[in-house]
Amino acid sequence: MTQLQKYIWLIDTIRRAGKISLEEISSRWERNKDLSDYKPLSRTTFNRWKDAIFSQFGIIISCQRSGGYLYYIENPEDIDEDELKKWMLDSFAISNLIGENLSLKDRIIVNQIPSAQSHLATLLEAMQGNRVVLITYCGFNKKRSYTFPVEPYCVKLFENRWYLLAHNVSYNKIRIYGLDRIESLELTDNTFKLPKDFSASGFFS
Helix, strand or coil: CCHHHHHHHHHHHHHHHCCEEHHHHHHHHHHCHHHHCCCCCCHHHHHHHHHHHHHHHCCCEEEECCCCCEEEECCCHHHHCCHHHHHHHHHHHHHHHHHHCHHHHHHCCCCCCCCCCCCHHHHHHHHHHCEEEEEEECCCCCCCCEEEEEEEEEEEEECCEEEEEEEECCCCEEEEEEHHHEEEEEEEEEECCCCCCCCHHHHHC
16 A cells, blocks of 8 residues: 555545544554554554645644544545545545455446546646647547647546547647547657636536
């Protein structure tokens, strides 16, 4: 388990409990051998994770001293009002939950998300640097594929499929492309400027 997954586990444990003591957190941690190898969660480790969670996610874990030193999420609205952060935390939490119950693997059915692994990472890298991407794409019901440059504006997960919203340089139009229809994808050295008034949520509204 990565350090990030441990942070997610702690956030999810406190979120689900509402308010919870360090003793109970440690007990839940210790009972899960896949997470803890049956070792308790020390206060020093807990405090270190709490500080890292605030640094990485902006999530504040506070302590209510009256009633037995209970820990809670002080700013839950920062999770609930941020769709990406909520989705990420929920996804990690579900992953952790399934990992805790691998003995039920034959009774838990999931669907693979097409191309999430093969293309998503490269597209996010391109979006970070506003770099033009050369894609080879075969549209639905098309007999042949085409290669052309696009400027990646955003990606969207919809009905278990990833999509790319991009400016097609050749046609000078904004188009939507299914990641599962992309045959190959290559970063170029060319860069672009994202329009100042562009809003991903506004576009899809």
